[in-house]
Amino acid sequence: MNTIFEDSVPGRGAHIVEGDPEAVGKTIPESLRRSAPADLPQCSELDVVRHFTRLSRRNFSVDANFYPLGSCTMKYNPKFAEHVASLPGFLGLHPHLAELPGFGAWVQGALSCLFDTERYLCEITGMDAFTLQPMAGANGEFTGVSLMAAYHRSLGRRRTIMLIPDSAHGTNPASAALAGFDVLDVPSEGGLVDPEAVARILSERGEDVAGLMMTCPNTLGLMETHLPAIVEELRKADALLYYDGANMNAILGKMRVGDAGFDVVHLNLHKTFGTPHGGGGPGSGPVGVTARLAPLLPGPRVVKGNDGVYALEEIPGSIGPVAPFHGSFGVILKALAYIMRLGGEGLVRVAEYATLNANYLKKRLETVLDVPYGDLCAHEFVASAPEGLHALDIAKALLDRGIHAPTIYFPLIVKECLMAEPTETESKQTLDEYVDALADIVDRAGKDPAFLPAAPTTLPVSRPDETTAARHLRLTLDMA
Amino acid sequence: MPFIPHTPEEVREMLAVVKVRAIGDLFAPIPEALRAKPLDLPQGMTEDAVCARFEELAAPPGRLTSFLGAGYYAHVIPKAVDALAGRSEFVTSYTPYQAECSQGTLQAIFEYQTAVCRLFGMDCANASVYDGGTALFEAAMMALRATRRSRIIVDECVNPQWRRMLATYTAGLDVELRTVPHAQGRCDVNALAEVIDEKCAAVLVQQPTFFGTIEDYEALFAKAHDKGALGVVSVYPVLQAVLKTPGETGADIAVAEGQSLGLPLSFGGPYLGIMTCRKALVRQLPGRIVGRTEDREGRPAYVLTLQAREQHIRRAKATSNICSNQALCALRALIHLSLLGPKGLAAAAARSMELARSVAEWATALPGVKRHNDAPFGNEVALKFPIPARTVVEMAAAHGVVPGYPVGDRYPGLEDVLLVACTEANTDKDVERLVRTLANILGGRS
Numbered sequence: 001m002n003t004i005f006e007d008s009v010p011g012r013g014a015h016i017v018e019g020d021p022e023a024v025g026k027t028i029p030e031s032l033r034r035s036a037p038a039d040l041p042q043c044s045e046l047d048v049v050r051h052f053t054r055l056s057r058r059n060f061s062v063d064a065n066f067y068p069l070g071s072c073t074m075k076y077n078p079k080f081a082e083h084v085a086s087l088p089g090f091l092g093l094h095p096h097l098a099e100l101p102g103f104g105a106w107v108q109g110a111l112s113c114l115f116d117t118e119r120y121l122c123e124i125t126g127m128d129a130f131t132l133q134p135m136a137g138a139n140g141e142f143t144g145v146s147l148m149a150a151y152h153r154s155l156g157r158r159r160t161i162m163l164i165p166d167s168a169h170g171t172n173p174a175s176a177a178l179a180g181f182d183v184l185d186v187p188s189e190g191g192l193v194d195p196e197a198v199a200r201i202l203s204e205r206g207e208d209v210a211g212l213m214m215t216c217p218n219t220l221g222l223m224e225t226h227l228p229a230i231v232e233e234l235r236k237a238d239a240l241l242y243y244d245g246a247n248m249n250a251i252l253g254k255m256r257v258g259d260a261g262f263d264v265v266h267l268n269l270h271k272t273f274g275t276p277h278g279g280g281g282p283g284s285g286p287v288g289v290t291a292r293l294a295p296l297l298p299g300p301r302v303v304k305g306n307d308g309v310y311a312l313e314e315i316p317g318s319i320g321p322v323a324p325f326h327g328s329f330g331v332i333l334k335a336l337a338y339i340m341r342l343g344g345e346g347l348v349r350v351a352e353y354a355t356l357n358a359n360y361l362k363k364r365l366e367t368v369l370d371v372p373y374g375d376l377c378a379h380e381f382v383a384s385a386p387e388g389l390h391a392l393d394i395a396k397a398l399l400d401r402g403i404h405a406p407t408i409y410f411p412l413i414v415k416e417c418l419m420a421e422p423t424e425t426e427s428k429q430t431l432d433e434y435v436d437a438l439a440d441i442v443d444r445a446g447k448d449p450a451f452l453p454a455a456p457t458t459l460p461v462s463r464p465d466e467t468t469a470a471r472h473l474r475l476t477l478d479m480a
Numbered sequence: 481m482p483f484i485p486h487t488p489e490e491v492r493e494m495l496a497v498v499k500v501r502a503i504g505d506l507f508a509p510i511p512e513a514l515r516a517k518p519l520d521l522p523q524g525m526t527e528d529a530v531c532a533r534f535e536e537l538a539a540p541p542g543r544l545t546s547f548l549g550a551g552y553y554a555h556v557i558p559k560a561v562d563a564l565a566g567r568s569e570f571v572t573s574y575t576p577y578q579a580e581c582s583q584g585t586l587q588a589i590f591e592y593q594t595a596v597c598r599l600f601g602m603d604c605a606n607a608s609v610y611d612g613g614t615a616l617f618e619a620a621m622m623a624l625r626a627t628r629r630s631r632i633i634v635d636e637c638v639n640p641q642w643r644r645m646l647a648t649y650t651a652g653l654d655v656e657l658r659t660v661p662h663a664q665g666r667c668d669v670n671a672l673a674e675v676i677d678e679k680c681a682a683v684l685v686q687q688p689t690f691f692g693t694i695e696d697y698e699a700l701f702a703k704a705h706d707k708g709a710l711g712v713v714s715v716y717p718v719l720q721a722v723l724k725t726p727g728e729t730g731a732d733i734a735v736a737e738g739q740s741l742g743l744p745l746s747f748g749g750p751y752l753g754i755m756t757c758r759k760a761l762v763r764q765l766p767g768r769i770v771g772r773t774e775d776r777e778g779r780p781a782y783v784l785t786l787q788a789r790e791q792h793i794r795r796a797k798a799t800s801n802i803c804s805n806q807a808l809c810a811l812r813a814l815i816h817l818s819l820l821g822p823k824g825l826a827a828a829a830a831r832s833m834e835l836a837r838s839v840a841e842w843a844t845a846l847p848g849v850k851r852h853n854d855a856p857f858g859n860e861v862a863l864k865f866p867i868p869a870r871t872v873v874e875m876a877a878a879h880g881v882v883p884g885y886p887v888g889d890r891y892p893g894l895e896d897v898l899l900v901a902c903t904e905a906n907t908d909k910d911v912e913r914l915v916r917t918l919a920n921i922l923g924g925r926s
Contacts, residue, residue: 001583001780004591004818014819016558017904019827023834024722028856032694034724037822038599045560048818052588056569059584063568076483077572080527085746086562089538094548095748096885101870102877106544109537110747123520135610135749138791138801142649149652174791174801180652183796223509253519254507260514274483278808279585280575280607280768282750298648320648324551324613324641324737325748337534341482343524352503353484359506360494376498376506399581404574410792427485428494459580464781469773473762473785475604476594 001058001460004041004051005477014045058460059279060404066430068361070380070407070419071169071219073249073271080341081274081334090333095325098312111310114326115302117286117336124339124347125243125265126258127288131297132332133323137246140266140285141175141213143298143322147264147289148211148240149179150296150319159210159239163201165193167220167411172213172244181210188413191220191373195229202237211240211263217250217378219411219419221358231261240264240293245285248272249423250355250379253348263290269328272350273335284331298322353424354379357431361422364435368442369418380421382414389445391416393452396463397441400456403434482524542880545910547839549860549901550885551612551639551690552751553740555718555828556905558819561742565812575768575804579783580775585807586782589770592814599720599817599825600734601727602756607768607805612737613645615753616684616714618800619733620646620655622757622764623682623710625799630654631680635672636662637689638714639737640890646684665691665852665862665897673703682710682733687726688719691852691887692836692860692899701730710761717741717754717813718832719858721825726756733757742816743809752809763789766800828904832859835902835911842915843900846922852897860901862887865922869898872921879917 067074090110098107118130134140145162152159162176165186173183186197193214202209212234216224234241243257243265249272257265269275270283289297299315355378362371362381369383385391395405407419422431445452456462473479500506569584576582593605609615620632634643636659647657660672667689676683683704688694701711710732718740726734738752757765771785791798820828840861843849848866865872869886876883888895
């Protein structure tokens with residue numbers, strides 16, 4: 001398929017904005033002007049509409065395909081939430097308006113949405129305060145670990161080590177490193193964080209350890225049942241416990257991380273609270289903390305006066321802003337609408353049916369794949385490709401059947417890993433189809449060794465040559 | 481149950497397969513002491529009721545004529561941008577790890593990378609980061625890694641909020657940020673050049689500056705190169721249709737807040753961090769990058785490339801922790817650029833600048849109003865008032881006019897300076913209304 005640049009015809013245009021570009025010459029000296037016009041597409045409106053409509057048809061999407069992507073929570077994204085975030089009164093609102101005297105009335109609605117979202121997230125997680133600034137999960141992680149560093153600094157000590165289980169997402173160590181920490185791996189025991197291993201590290205390096213980053217249930221889909229013992233060890237060393245919210249969908253209304261002893265949590269609104277992934281963003285990664293860390297949160301925060309009027313208030317001891325304003329406001333609106341639609345009972349049902357779906361799928365797949373861990377799983381589980389087959393090949397064969405691949409080769413500690421998270425919005429029929437598809441793929445692979453390596457064969461392209469892509473970089477049309 | 485399809489019969493069948501009696505039994509692994517009480521949240525609402533509530537909250541109390549910018553601008557957004565970027569094949573897809581079923585998103589990002597490189601006159605781009613502030617931070621990190629130095633020199637005319645973010649993001653790192661003061665709302669290019677030495681990794685400037693002035697950075701970047709440092713500039717993408725490109729100026733890294741390319745203001749986000757650089761720095765780029773290659777049949781195919789830099793492979797040694805890009809926002813920017821084309825974007829820039837010039841002319845005819853300096857400016861002009869700018873803003877509110885941004889909030893000493901921004905979405909009538917309002921405010925006081 002052509003690029004939009006190849007469809008361009010010199011002199012053509014959509015004529016949406018008219019004006020005289022030469023007028024610039026009156027104010028800007030030639031030495032500050034560009035020498036030639038930017039070589040952007042020159043297309044009619046219909047050219048552009050056809051091009052991007054055709055491009056859209058070269059994509060899988062939740063609206064058309066099942067995405068059993070482990071740790072990604074690819075649930076259905078309700079349409080009413082899109083409506084809410086596209087209300088013109090919100091879209092046209094300039095963020096600086098909230099700082100200007102005399103314009104309070106124009107921002108009351110928007111500020112109340114931020115205020116309510118913070119309040120609801122506090123109740124859902126059991127934390128005392130939230131910042132909505134982080135613009136994605138990884139951005140939330142960075143904010144969270146920065147808060148941990150600032151907490152120790154506020155007590156006049158420098159703690160340089162962050163503990164991270166070997167089953168953790170790669171983002172955890174990357175975020176900790178970006179905030180200046182040295183990362184120390186904590187080995188798993190039977191798929192769980194081993195409290196004795198934590199105790200051992202703390203007894204040796206306790207004075208240097210800022211905290212531990214945990215995902216719970218973890219990336220193997222297992223509840224960290226030793227959590228109370230781990231919390232106790234960390235408390236003794238005055239180290240903090242961080243909750244990676246990637247798997248929050250599993251425990252909504254079932255366990256509150258604040259009650260369980262976590263000090264910092266980041267949530268992914270684009271996972272747990274039904275906002276769309278957008279092909280890789282925008283997301284939103286709010287961070288919650290307990291009272292002792294609240295004075296360090298990025299500011300300003302939204303406060304509600306006794307007169308019911310919302311306003312912004314700086315936080316004097318803050319680590320500073322991590323976003324230009326209040327984070328991904330448009331995404332936050334969708335999540336708030338989702339929470340209001342479901343209410344407390346609806347959120348608990350999310351965790352219940354996500355967990356039911358995962359356990360049903362796991363049981364049914366035990367005859368098809370190697371399912372190594374545990375009896376019951378949480379909202380996701382890991383499996384290994386049958387002996388002699390590769391997870392990547394199975395993933396590609398699933399694409400041919402209109403099913404997005406599960407997460408593959410993660411967690412790193414599982415061989416030929418296929419990690420599936422069906423979410424609560426998928427029906428039993430869809431799960432059964434997935435099992436049948438996998439069973440058929442494994443069966444055909446056994447009969448025909450050429451079948452799997454050839455997949456996919458029904459999509460716009462077959463497997464791209466990734467080695468050439470990295471060796472002979474072509475990141476734009478103009479790179480030779 | 482909203483968004484849960486299970487019938488009671490299906491639940492029974494599924495529980496039988498799992499071999500538990502009730503759904504609650506699936507949560508047995510949660511230690512008893514940690515189980516939650518019922519959440520204290522309002523009862524669920526119907527879709528209709530939720531929408532009605534938000535429609536009420538979004539409804540503005542009146543009409544505003546706005547000249548507020550300060551880094552974020554209300555340009556015209558073609559309706560086709562919403563229609564196309566709103567297609568659920570784009571909206572509800574995942575990060576394009578599985579290339580074969582993500583060619584739509586991947587090709588769009590490749591085209592976006594091409595478009596922003598051509599607009600900025602640079603060689604390479606990544607698939608975008610969160611916003612203009614994080615783009616500036618990631619550019620600083622690229623320079624620190626590339627030069628193995630630890631000092632970053634920042635012009636005080638760079639957006640003050642982005643400078644604050646830079647401080648937050650580098651607080652835990654061995655980085656020295658040195659800010660060079662502005663000279664009456666202009667970039668002090670000579671003072672910046674003077675402090676660049678062999679310890680400096682990069683010099684960070686903005687075009688136009690936060691105050692709207694257009695500066696010549698060519699000599700500054702040449703000095704940086706002499707000392708082995710990099711030149712980093714944050715630009716305003718719409719004005720790049722007419723202004724000398726970062727590439728022509730000698731910048732090594734050019735970043736931008738991409739909001740002005742088809743993204744609504746939306747009270748602060750989501751926005752778009754554009755990142756481009758010279759080819760020599762490509763392996764220092766953070767986050768997602770799309771490359772063009774071929775599939776087994778030799779057809780053009782697009783993939784995420786250079787993944788060995790990224791967190792899911794390198795973990796603690798990754799170039800950044802970023803996992804996503806602002807894919808949908810980058811798509812909007814690309815569609816916007818495709819609809820406007822080179823002429824439309826230049827027309828938007830020219831019209832915005834023309835209106836700002838008109839504001840400056842009319843306003844400086846009012847008693848006591850002067851331009852803050854005489855530098856060339858783009859679509860935003862700094863005006864000095866005989867009364868505090870916050871007072872001007874507060875009094876204009878009563879007239880339904882947002883006259884601009886009072887810079888004294890972020891620049892102590894400049895409490896009498898108001899930053900007035902125009903876009904092609906403003907009309908001549910809007911400008912008349914602004915000038916009338918200002919005349920009214922100033923006349924009423926004298």
